[in-house]
Amino acid sequence: MSVRVIRAAELKTTRWSGGKTTELLIFPPGSSYEARNFSVRVSSASVELVRSDFTALPGITRYIMPLSGNIRLEHTAGDGQILPGASLSPLDIYRFDGGWSTVSQGACTDFNLMLSEGWEGEMSALADKGEAACGAGQLLCLFALKPMVLTLAGGEYALSPGDAVVADGSEAVFITVKGKGAGLAAVAKAWRE
16 A cells, blocks of 8 residues: 655645646546546645636546535536536535536635546545545545644654645555544545446
């Protein structure tokens, strides 16, 4: 099992049409969001405009979790059909087709999981004494939202907001977080179908 603690200052942040995005995990190694040749991508983004158009990502399943702020997502299918959308508050989790034309109303900071065909995943939020597990063949990305102490393989790590932990490999790993209150960390997991 390969486990890395990545400090906020080490993460890559770029601009997108509606704000900024920080890439936390991309798989396989060497793939890129710009080339759209990734299988799994985890990021945190700011949606700074009150109304913004999400980048169309055909063939990608998207999960989004607002970390702060409220947003409303509205979708249109490729044939012009208006689809049900969602109103999201902090720590709500929503899954949608990346190929849909998606408009966001409201400003927020969010946590995102993107999966290409053949991959499944899930997202969650951890509170004090919360646990996350990464099974054999899975990828896990934990994003610290508040100061916390993370216990991993017998060692303890102090994390600050914006730090990330990435685990991938063939062995299971369990992570426990300690801190104050709810919403200590956002977690994304992915695995092949």
